Amino acid sequence: MKYQDQLKRTLEFENTPTRIVSLVPSQTELLVDLGLESLIVGVTKFCIHPASLRKNKTVVGGTKQVHFDKIKNLNPDIILCNKEENTKEMILELEKIAPVHLSDIYNLDDALKLIDLYGKLFSVEKKSEALVSSLENKYKDFRHYIKDQEKLKVAYFIWKNPWMVAANTTFIDAMLRLNSFDNYFGNLERYPEVDLNTIKEDLDVILLSSEPYPFKSADIKELRSRFLRTKVVLVDGEFFSWYGSRLDYAFAYFKTLHQDLSD
Structure with a gap:
């Protein structure tokens, strides 16, 4: 199975990834809300939602500096990063451990596309579609509110x-x-x-x-x-x-x- 991240880089997997290292706090919370908490094996010290996550998962560092040996020992299927929050040097080193999926977010549309990407990548399309629909409806309501x-x-x-x-x-x-x-x-x-x-x-x-x-x-x-x-x-x-x-x-x-x- 082939997937593209938001930098149009192609990642290939034989099966749906089941061991996830997430190095972006907002993306970690998204995984949990998509019902994927049990698949997360590594997080950053800034992944504070939900509060219990850092007690139950391996903390591998921050968003700019990580312990590569810890991540390697977790044997991840995929590492989730962001172009802005994680450094290029980190990403190049992480790619030696496992495929790295990069997000690139500048606006609400980009965020909705990432939710859709995760739904397909981790086989939780129904949950991702429901979240996107909820966000679109709330945004529509807010636009009506904000015009005044x-x-x-x-x-x-x-x-x-x-x-x-x-x-x-x-x-x-x-x-x-x-x-x-x-x-x-x-x-x-x-x-x-x-x-x-x-x-x-x-x-x-x-x-x-x-x-x-x-x-x-x-x-x-x-x-x-x-x-x-x-x-x-x-x-x-x-x-x-x-x-x-x-x-x-x-x-x-x-x-x-x-x-x-x-x-």
Whole structure:
């Protein structure tokens, strides 16, 4: 059986893979929600959903650095990676152990296609189709909701010291646009460092992500004192950056966020 990943690389298997190493937290959660938890043999230390997973599976490292010997000893049939979250050097080394399936996610459509790919690859098509259908229906409902919301200019911060934001050509930017937000740094690419002194008074909202930098109430206070006319809000970064089954809860969260911003 031959399958293509999202970089159009062809992977070939004699049988459906039954020993999975997942090196991307959002994809690990997706596997579980597709009923594949029993097939997972290795995860990262950041695979926190469900919470019990790291106790029951072998933790092989993080998303940027892994213990290749641990992964090899797990004898995986397949290793799941992501072009952005895992390094090229890692992937080249992992390919010596087992076939590596790469995701490449920039928007909701890419995320839906990945769910479909996993359904076919792991022979759980009915579950993947049901999840895709649920997401499409919730997105349709959200589009109806969002058309009446005020379009706000926002900056989405992911790091401090140095200050860094999510800019264009990122999944976060796609989620901002889905929310009818105008990304203040949309003219930049990826995750640039920015100078707070360049921000003008026309910025409506600063969104501080809960990950990867753990912004706290003190950071909110600091920015509010600096940008008096701008709302500063701490948001759950998983709903803006996790592109697996967590999206099934994202649209309800986005509605709540818009309600908070309108108060």
